Amino acid sequence: MKVASLLAIGWIVSCGIASFASAEDAHTAITPNEVKWGPGPKTLPTGAEAAVLFGDPTKEGPFALRLKLPAGYAIPPHTHPGLEVDTVISGTINLGMGETADRSAAKAIPAGGFFALPPGMAHFAYFDEETVVQLTNIGPWSIKYINPADDPRKTQ
Structure with a gap:
């Protein structure tokens, strides 16, 4: 029952994002070769790459963000204040x-x-191979590590 509820929430959020985009006359079309990768957010351990496809994850509103995580990468246990809706594009999380x-x-x-x-569900991730994950969420997006010592912002 919980899985069905989570899937329903994801579908509702996706519909809401589509409605918002059409209401704002937004048009974004990006082919895989047009994705522009840069350094990952400072909230993640060093080594991640990121590409914002739509919106701004730091501001209120819908966004689509891809994260490219290298083999051997790990994200320690953490939570997010909002709903986290993700799709694995390549590799395995x-x-x-x-x-x-x-x-x-x-x-x-x-x-x-x-x-x-x-929101608030503690989770962690690790990657045995290079993996691309797409976050399609409502911002602002943030992360809170269960163990504050795991927060990479404290060591940068």
Whole structure:
């Protein structure tokens, strides 16, 4: 029942984003070769790359952001204040729930997979291969690490 609820929430958010975009007469069309990668946000461990496809993740409103995570990359346990709606574009994300990074409890979600997490749900991720994940959410997007020592902003 919880999975169905999360999928329904993701669908509702997606419809809301489509409605917002059409209401604002927004038009964005990007081919894979046109994606412009840059450094990942400072809220993530070093090594991530990011490409904003639509909107601005730091401001209120819809956005689409792709993250490219290298093989061997890990994101420690954390939460987000808003709904997290993600699609795996390539590679595989190993996604686990909880406040500790118990890799044995993670679920591998390959390319074409999808997940939606409610606000405040503690989770972690690790990547055995280069992986691209697309976040299609409502901003502002932020991250709060369960263990403040894991926050890369504290070491930069």
